[in-house]
Amino acid sequence: MFGLGKSKSVVGLDIGSSAVKAVELKAVGKGFKVVAFAIEPVPPDSIVDGAIIDGAAVADAIRRVFENKAFKTKEVAASLSGNAVIVKKINLPVMTEAELAESIYWEAEQYIPFDIQDVNLDYQILNAGTGAESEGTMDVLLVAAKKEKIADYTGVISQAGRLPVIVDVDAFALQNAYETNYQLEPDAVVVLLNAGASAININIVTGDQSVFTRDISMGGNSYTEAVQKELNLPYESAEQIKRGEPVDGVTFEEVQPVLHAMTENVLLEIQKTFDFFKATAASDRIDRIVVSGGASRVDGFTASLQERFNTPVEVFDPFKTITFDPVKLGITDPEGLSVTAAVAVGLALRRTGDR
Ligand SMILES: Nc1ncnc2c1ncn2[C@@H]1O[C@H](COP(=O)(O)OP(=O)(O)OP(=O)(O)O)[C@@H](O)[C@H]1O
Ligand SMILES: [Mg+2]
Missing domain, CATH: 3.30.420.40 (ATPase, nucleotide binding domain)
Incomplete structure (x- = not known):
């Protein structure tokens, strides 16, 4: 890119x-x-x-x-x-790579909320109009960055x-x-969920194709801030005890309910994302969730995810x-x-x- x-x-x-x-x-x-x-x-x-x-x-x-x-x-x-x-899937009439290269800026203009002069564009043809419903059209993944x-x-x-x-x-x-x-499974719907400090990146993939992406503006910081507020702790202490590291004057048992309550909020946002995906994509099932990012280590997070969505959850091993x-x-x-x-x-x- x-x-x-x-x-x-x-x-x-x-x-x-x-x-x-x-x-x-x-x-x-x-x-x-x-x-x-x-x-x-x-x-x-x-x-x-x-x-x-x-x-x-x-x-x-x-x-x-x-x-x-x-x-x-x-x-x-x-x-x-x-x-x-900004990542968007757009539907265009079938055309060659060369035709697409020529028209993409013009096409993109309708989907990008900024002046097209101010962005760099990239794109990838996802399916070249093969399915019966999509005859004559193709899906293109459009990526724009300011x-x-x-x-x-x-x-x-x-x-x-x-x-x-x-x-x-x-x-x-x-x-x-x-x-x-x-191992890529051509028919499985796999959610890649990366929970960082300030955002949760979600990329839903089937085989080697990305079928849905969204960033949720919640993450590890949301947990730290909740602990800070609920237990009246300075940022550093809240950050430590959140990870289960000892902090004077607080026990992890006091912190757990705060973490679990925040996980509920996070799950609600993830639920909305999944609902939106199911409403707009060709598939209405999710076969697996693969989690990464530091915030995925929050106490009980993967278990709650698995339970809520009744879907196997696996920790991403990049090695x-x-x-x-x-x-x-x-x-x-x-x-x-x-x-x-x-x-x-x-x-x-x-x-x-x-x-
Ligand atoms: N053992 C742990 N338990 C709970 N939270 C943890 C643990 N280890 C790290 N974190 C949290 O994970 C977050 C950092 O993860 P990561 O490095 O993936 O984020 P980042 O890439 O810096 O953030 P972003 O992608 O959102 O900008 C921090 O909020 C940190 O407190
Ligand atoms: Mg990150």
Whole structure:
């Protein structure tokens, strides 16, 4: 997406609102191995709803990530999410790639709420009008990002002394990591759910096609804020006890009901998303939910998800088929880290020159 240049490997750099995650992979045989992995915290409110507010703080976190000398590549693939990007499935008359390339800006104008001059567009033909109902038409996945937002992200990367070569979208990076690690089932409807600090990215896929995406503006921060408010704690303490780490003067038993109540709110939003998907998509079932992101580790979250939707829930392992040696890489909490690494892995799998 929005790439330039020729094919080379890149560092996958997930600039999250709570932490920057970076992964570098190396091709070995038919697969990959992790050669470098780093994570550095981002100060609260430096990134809000996908917009970089404090560029210097974000650039600083990126710089710290690359103090890890195991990273060899200067080229970086990053991603956008939230308000920074619009993803829409549109239906167009069947046409060739060349015709589409020529008309896409004109077509997109009706669907994008910004001046078309201000956005970068990308697109992918999803089904070229094969089904009986869709005869003569084809579905096209349209992705638009404001040039200004792309420039903010590439700007902090440059400030940190790195070379931004690809700007992707969180939800698609997640899908990319999934495709490399899991056997694709052509008919199964799989929900990829990445619960971060400020947003939950949902990408519903069938085989290798994304059939629905949405970002929900809730996440780990919602939990921390609820704990802060209900138990009258400072941010840092609320953040710690939320993760089950000991904090003076509070027990985890006091915190649990607050977390579970917030999960109820989150489930309501997820429910709305699923209802909307079922109402608009060709399928009305969901076969599996695969969760990632730090907030998916909130006490009872996966169990509640499974129970509410009566659907198997699995924790995303972005290193399922990728060789990952935490000891060699100096990583002490591989389980906690890998669940937050899915987007970075998906980005690291991109090649310069990719679209
Ligand atoms: N063990 C844990 N229990 C509960 N929450 C956790 C745990 N570990 C991490 N988190 C929460 O996960 C969030 C960070 O996850 P992640 O790194 O996926 O987010 P991010 O990519 O920085 O955010 P976003 O994508 O929304 O910008 C934080 O809110 C953090 O408090
Ligand atoms: Mg994230």
